[in-house]
Amino acid sequence: MICKVLRLVPDPYRGMIPLYLAAIVVFALAQSTAYVLLMPLLEALFRGDLGAAWGWTAGVAGAVIVVFVCGYRQSVLGLRIGTGMMHSLQTRLGDHIATLPLGWFGTATAGRVSRLISSSVKDAMGVFAHLLSPLLTGVLVPAGVAVGMLFLDARVSLAMLVSAPLLYLVNRWGQGLYSRAETNAHTAAEESNSRVIEFAQAQPVLRAFGAATTGNRGLQNALTAQRRVGRGLVYASVPGLVVFSFLVQLTFIVLAYLVVSFASGGTLSAPAAIALIAVSSRFIDPLNQAAELSTAVRGAANAADRITELLDTPPLPESDSPLQPADAGVRFDDVRFAYDTGEPVIDGVSFTVPAGTTTALVGPSGSGKTTLLRLASRFYDVDHGRIEVGGHAISAYSSTTLMEQFSLVFQDVYLFHQSIAENVRIGRPDASADDLARAAEVARVDEIVDRLPDGWDTNVGEGGTSLSGGERQRVSIARALLKDAPIVLLDEATSALDPQNEAAVVRGIHELTRDKTVMVVAHRLSTIQHADQILFLDQGRIVERGTHDELLAADGRYADFWNERSRASGWHLVPAGEGAR
Structure with a gap:
């Protein structure tokens, strides 16, 4: 003993x-x-x-x-x-x-x-x-x-x-x-x-x-x-x-x-x-x-x-190579991945995101869209295949070098039990006050700071409980803006926001993705429509790919998805007896 x-x-x-x-x-x-x-x-x-x-x-x-x-x-x-x-x-x-x-x-x-x-x-x-x-x-x-x-x-x-x-x-x-x-x-x-x-x-x-x-x-x-x-x-x-x-x-x-x-x-x-x-x-x-x-x-x-x-639990294998990516391109080659359940979540996925372009991931819930974003940033190691960033396998980079390439904005925003300034600075701890103010202005975090009693020093509570969901998302955008990484992984979360917060978040996303390589799990029709490439996933596989116009012309799964979303975007409540429009 x-x-x-x-x-x-x-x-x-x-x-x-x-x-x-x-x-x-x-x-x-x-x-x-x-x-x-x-x-x-x-x-x-x-x-x-x-x-x-x-x-x-x-x-x-x-x-x-x-x-x-x-x-x-x-x-x-x-x-x-x-x-x-x-x-x-x-x-x-x-x-x-x-x-x-x-x-x-x-x-x-x-x-x-x-x-x-x-x-x-x-x-x-x-x-x-x-x-x-x-x-x-x-x-x-x-x-x-x-x-x-x-x-x-x-x-x-x-x-x-x-x-x-x-x-x-x-x-x-x-x-x-x-x-x-x-x-x-x-x-x-x-x-x-x-x-x-x-x-x-x-x-x-x-x-x-x-x-x-x-x-x-x-x-x-x-x-x-x-x-x-x-x-x-x-x-x-x-x-x-x-x-x-x-x-x-x-x-x-x-x-x-x-x-x-x-x-x-x-x-x-x-x-x-x-x-x-x-x-x-x-x-x-x-x-x-x-x-x-x-x-x-x-x-x-x-x-x-x-x-x-x-x-003794094995850590994620870490490379000490000084290797640096040649560009901001991302490539998936016959990637397969399963969680502990054993059921494949990603099954033979291959695609390329050229540097400076936007790829939208579309499909039903549970099709593997968010998992692809997490695999790209090496939250997990793939079971089969290869993921490259800048021409090299992501496992060949040190974790520090790899994460320097990504700005991540996911649906679930977690803020630490610290001040707003400290939460934003997680994106770049050595950022100057001017850089912090600029990122906050673009994401409209400055509006949040101005109304709080302690301003930037206001503690947001555990998980950011003192802020609304939209305000937490603004802080997340400011954090990513401050980091200013060449690749943006974006899981849009604007559907549940009120108009004011949605406008602030959309504005921040537009600035965040300017001239960047973007992989986005797309929910907003405008984001999907303007993507350079759209991948439609179902059960962990890419079943359709192309531009918005090409996929609509093919009249397949994506076209059905688009038409359904277009009809749903115009719904509204009406008084009883008038019927739905």
């Missing part, structure tokens, strides 16, 4: 581990030495041999001093290793998560990551901070007492040593029960954490449908399952502890009986018997403490397994 946690200790702190363990060992052996010396000390006092008694007292005092010094030393080292380990693991986990492909992230990711970085890391660092020392002491002190007694009374020492294997087996059995239950409890906690986060983020939807208090079955079921599994964890830990405690007390009774028997038979003096009973109690107490702590160490070992599993 301990080895799993040891592997997570960062290199700068590994050199402290031998000193830490040595301090614990000396600390435990000094304790056991002090206990063992009680027997000759009491015998000397009862005999009236004050000279010998003072000698044994000096030995006990020396052992106590060693206990104090080594106890302090191991505590300091343990805290230094534990806190350093916690900081390092949180940093490593954060850095590693940033390298994982987006396919790793799912609905339960937030709860899982939150649980790992907070609870699991804390459990793992606790091994050094406050668990390992009392656990090892609980084993080493009884062992030292048992060995030391060999030189004073071998009969009691052998009785102590005989009980050790039985106690070990019982403790191992109990830990097996606890480990399985703890794994189930952690999984339930991850699910409930995810549901709580979802519950907080989805309040507008829940309240709109009257499900804020009674209708959220997912959260209720997750919390109920967590309570049930939590009770199971308690029940799983009880049998091992009860049986182990019973055997420990039984061992003490047997040792006390043997000591009294030897004293009654005249083979052991009364002072020695008193000392042996006292020493036997110090043999027993640390074992109980070690049994209680071993469950916590087992939980820490499980936490270390979960942390290691995440750190």
Whole structure:
């Protein structure tokens, strides 16, 4: 168990581990030495041999001093290793998560990551901070007492040593029960954490449908399952502890009986018997403490397994090549891709987007349009085929170089819990104030800033909740404008906007795409009509391609789509009885 946690200790702190363990060992052996010396000390006092008694007292005092010094030393080292380990693991986990492909992230990711970085890391660092020392002491002190007694009374020492294997087996059995239950409890906690986060983020939807208090079955079921599994964890830990405690007390009774028997038979003096009973109690107490702590160490070992599993998750392969794209062209060559479900989302797609042109992706929902945009920017690696940017495979570029080529504007806009200025500057952190103001003016973010009490410094809340959907989209456009990348990947999201926000967003998009290579999932008819190339997708395949006029003349799927959209664009509500127009 301990080895799993040891592997997570960062290199700068590994050199402290031998000193830490040595301090614990000396600390435990000094304790056991002090206990063992009680027997000759009491015998000397009862005999009236004050000279010998003072000698044994000096030995006990020396052992106590060693206990104090080594106890302090191991505590300091343990805290230094534990806190350093916690900081390092949180940093490593954060850095590693940033390298994982987006396919790793799912609905339960937030709860899982939150649980790992907070609870699991804390459990793992606790091994050094406050668990390992009392656990090892609980084993080493009884062992030292048992060995030391060999030189004073071998009969009691052998009785102590005989009980050790039985106690070990019982403790191992109990830990097996606890480990399985703890794994189930952690999984339930991850699910409930995810549901709580979802519950907080989805309040507008829940309240709109009257499900804020009674209708959220997912959260209720997750919390109920967590309570049930939590009770199971308690029940799983009880049998091992009860049986182990019973055997420990039984061992003490047997040792006390043997000591009294030897004293009654005249083979052991009364002072020695008193000392042996006292020493036997110090043999027993640390074992109980070690049994209680071993469950916590087992939980820490499980936490270390979960942390290691995440750190071992393969990142998206990263190139360190200094390669730069020759132009802003994009090319898909027989690309196939499937998510974890195994069903192909993109199936043999090939097309080219020449530099400086606009390609519109059109088709029914679920046909793979947005997935193509995400594959182009390497949010995922393709299962088959090749995607090129500027004449080279996107996997040949470093992630920094590749992402410098793209400005992304997707439907789901996420703003960080920071100021408006900081959210826009994510596009280019070193942008000047003039550049920031220019991008904001084009996207009409300046109108938002002017009406807010703190202007650019206004915090937008988690996910940008203090702004409307249209305002968040304006900030997203400003972010992309500020970045000014040569390729724009655009998933238009203007259909749900009010006229004012739609006008602002459309204006920003026109400026953003000027003289750029554009791949756009098109919803607005004007965007589709003016594209240099239109690809009509269905079930992950390109079923039609061409310009707007060419596809209308072909009178195929695109023509049907266009005619349907044209009719839908003119709909409006009329008073009852007048009929629809």
